[in-house]
Amino acid sequence: MDGYTGTILYVDLSRGSINPKPFPEGYKRLYIGGRGLGVRLLSDLVDPGTDPDSDANVLVFATGPLTGSIMPLGSRYDVITKSPLTGTVTSANSGGFFGPTMKRAGFDAVVFLGRAADPVYLSLKEDTAELRDAAPLKGMTTTGTTGAIQEDLGDPKARVSCIGPAGENRCRFASIMNEGTRAAGRGGVGAVMGGKNLKAVAVSGEGTIEPADIAAAREARDEIRKKIEENPITGKGLHNYGTSVLVNIINESHILPTRNYQSAYFPQAEALSGETQKEKIVKRGKGCFGCLVACGRETEEAGEKGEGPEYETTWAFGPDLGISDLSVVTSANHLCNELGLDTISTGATIACAMEMSEKGYIKEQIKWGDGPAVLDLVRKIATRDGIGDELAEGSFRFASKYGHPELSMSVKKQELPAYDPRGLQGHGLEYATSVRGGDHVYGYMIAPEVLGSPQKLDPFTDEGKAAWTKTFQDLTAAIDASGLCLFTSFAIGAPEYARMVSAVTGMNLDAGELLKIGERIWNLQRMFNIRAGFSDSDDTLPVRLLTEPLHEGAPKDRVWVREPLLSQYYQLRGWDEKGVPTPEKLQELGIA
């Protein structure tokens, strides 16, 4: 075996037909799998001009060759589609145990086409696939759906990836949740699933995922495990405090967006930090399949058990809304997981509404720091009840409706996450250029600019940032294609990923070819977006971040400066001055 099952399942929901096809051999070396495979299949099947809400859009669940393999942190799968929030191609990545189990059931990827006439879910078991009635699951929460499907199948061990009410109601930032608490969060992948009348995918399997070269794979695994265990971030920091350990360092750096990015310092941040979470709500750490880090947090609030909040969620329901009550943040997070909502876009859209209310642009009174109102709005968004129906469209469409799109802190209509780019020139470039819209995990420049990993860069300068951003974006695309967790990148680099992919697939890649694959994926996404109508004018940040300087702390008086950084970036990427990949670049990458 070579890390692949060799099978991609095509499910035409309109016809109710299910067809397994072989994984195209040529795609392995060009795209590896996971995000790369999904983006390639989407580009093959969907005209970029397609309305993402139409039946012609497709939804791909894709694993990589390292998913479920013996390599550490091989837990990931990606969901790829044309986003109803951004109109770009998007991928949303999730861990847990669903991805590895989907492979053990015999499938590298599942492609959903068309739309079912009535609600269905797909059950995959050991090389068999069946569409089953999901009408009884309508309106159910994600954990409710998971339990009901396990009962329906008589299989309490089945792993379930599903939507909640938000996805059914086609909220533009609905997530897909697996095992109730792990999220393929961003870009509204859950809305596309809901539009297809597909409630869930359930997987069971005991198959094995053998590497091509078992001796080389074991040797690589042992050495890389050691690096992850010995790295102070993956071996200690993330394990001890989870991702919310970032709250204090980001706040003390005065780059923690507060009240819809009106400032970047939240005086009560300590009350929400990873340290406080550990003391007050965390029961134990939790890891995904093959994990050594266990950054997940099992938490309990007012007798309600769940996981998280993670850092971005802590921010979205905390400082961004002026909330310092950890119980509210925890409850909002649990609620989003149950209803199937992306926590970043949900919190940030409510933050936009709060500022609109503060400025008198909408008649509703939604006040900063009002926890009960926030929890009520989360429910209304998921059910599209009252103002929730407008908020379910995302902050950009909501703010535009009332004539103030500038109050949407979004890029390409996707809400920005928890780092103010006015104090982070490189990360601002990632926000502006990310091929899935406002995003932090397609090129996490926070690592070098704040955390000093793999080396320390001055966050205020643009020197070298175009090259760093490009490298991070390309490497991340390759990691997402492999099926490994991105957190491995705190401890290892391109040579180690190439070594693991080579040992498992037998393809014998070096670091240069791995990065080239990442670059190919990035350019394919860029070309999809250009053909969908995006241009260089979309590669920018909200006007606030370009013109309103921060007013305190180390980044005082700074804004994000677009040029010459963006032009340098285009040049390094081999794109023309309008940000279009040149014919030579496309030919070099084999995607002309």
Add this chain to the structure above:
Amino acid sequence: MKVQVKVFSSLQELSEKEVNLDLPDGATVSDVLYEMTRRSPGLSREILGPSGMPADHITILLNGRNIRHLAGPLTGLADGDLIAIFPPSGGG
């Protein structure tokens, strides 16, 4: 001069979370580290490298700015400064 020092996450298991120090004029960040490790010896192995300089993986912010982008441990201090010390952190 008076400066405030805050330590975070696992360092809070080894030291008080917040300390106010009274330092002579001309004091630098390295004086703060010396004083903090004198008060809490357990901090030494976490925040200092073999040479006695701040360990590579430690982040020290002076009023929110990483000292590596200033003058490192020799960065001079002023009355009212805030020094924040973080062990390796990651997430996202």
